[in-house]
Amino acid sequence: MKILIIEDEQEIAQSIADYFKTNGIQCETAGNYALALNKINNYDYDCILLDLMLPDGDGFDILKELKSKNKTEGVIIISAKETLDTRIEGFNLGADDFLTKPFHLSELLVRMQALIRRKNFQGSNSIVFNEITIDIFSKTVSVNNQKLDLTKKEIDLLLFLIGNNKKVLSKGAIAEHLSGDMADMLDNHDFIYAHIKNLKKKLHAAGSGDYIKTIYGLGYKWENE
């Protein structure tokens, strides 16, 4: 078993490598974006540990590269700051696990072993909120195990709301997220109403709770009632 550690802090990379080696796992390290890309494209690994903040690039880009090349390595993101949003972005890009610094090496080892086992069993990764389950890989949403037929934007909206659990999101912020670009505040954001309504309707029809709250004058938020 061989893993690649993409991490610019030499000390951290080395201590992970040492710990893994004593546990019978071969390791290679890449301290920057360019080197990491090179290694990924020329060698195969069982698992990749990926730090998001690199001196010469974004860890997410490496993830994109991996997926675009249809590489099958499992990826565990290790990041200093974890928000549910970055977690979801990570999962959306195909990461398998997410670990926040500082972490215990034993935990990393266990998770990595769990990941490799999961890979072998073709397990799926999902986000669960009460009766709602969102499968990150298949992009399917189900309520009480009943599959929902949501459009792309509806899933995107749902993830954005859940990912910012309890935080109020303005119409402008939602519009920007859904449309992708830096929609300026002068734009027409009325289409948000349609998406909110449709998503609410579908969730409700499937028997889900009313988690999308309207905060009059401020926006919307997702909240367990």
Added chain:
Amino acid sequence: MKILIIEDEQEIAQSIADYFKTNGIQCETAGNYALALNKINNYDYDCILLDLMLPDGDGFDILKELKSKNKTEGVIIISAKETLDTRIEGFNLGADDFLTKPFHLSELLVRMQALIRRKNFQGSNSIVFNEITIDIFSKTVSVNNQKLDLTKKEIDLLLFLIGNNKKVLSKGAIAEHLSGDMADMLDNHDFIYAHIKNLKKKLHAAGSGDYIKTIYGLGYKWENE
């Protein structure tokens, strides 16, 4: 800071509680599955210590319950027998740390503090004034943990007053702040009366103190009585 210790061996639970209390951490204990479930569903804790083997149930089920209800408490599993399998299952179910008995209380304390630090770092941003808490992200105001339903202007006014704690704010200044534009001093500012009154009413109804003082002829100020 308050934690819940779920552990059936009374002696162990007590010694943990004692140790933590001398370190300024409040503790509650639950000696069995049923009691633990009850406490979890009715109170909020900063962290939960979870023994896996309980006389009337499985600790993992408590973990599942926590996650399905989207509780955000950190969970440290303490278990007598650690196999890689139970570790993996624990992490997969969302535990944050895993400690094998016997352990040093000092280690438990350090890990718990690390966990809480990690949680708080990504935690919500809030302003607290005695019994009043204003969460900036969720745009919610609560008094003694009871949520208030304030309008945009009311929240705005509350923040303006608290933010200028003890400073007298003229009606004109408040009007300018609330309306956003450079309202000239000739404008009618009577609407301020309504907002002040509504805000006072809602805060008072929720059991808050009367912090909004009228300074006759000058304006209003926020002050701890």
Added chain:
DNA sequence: TTTTGAATTAATTCTGAATTAACATTAAAA
């Protein structure tokens, strides 16, 4: 088929005006 913009309707919040109450100032009376 899905997404978006426009038009319409509904709901909520804000604000100005009117009324009433509280306070401050002044001046006359005790």
Added chain:
DNA sequence: TTTTAATGTTAATTCAGAATTAATTCAAAA
């Protein structure tokens, strides 16, 4: 000097209409 009454100013309260924001509907665009 102190009290009281008269007067004017400021604040509290109330409420209806104005303004804003959201929901809904539908048709056009992607």
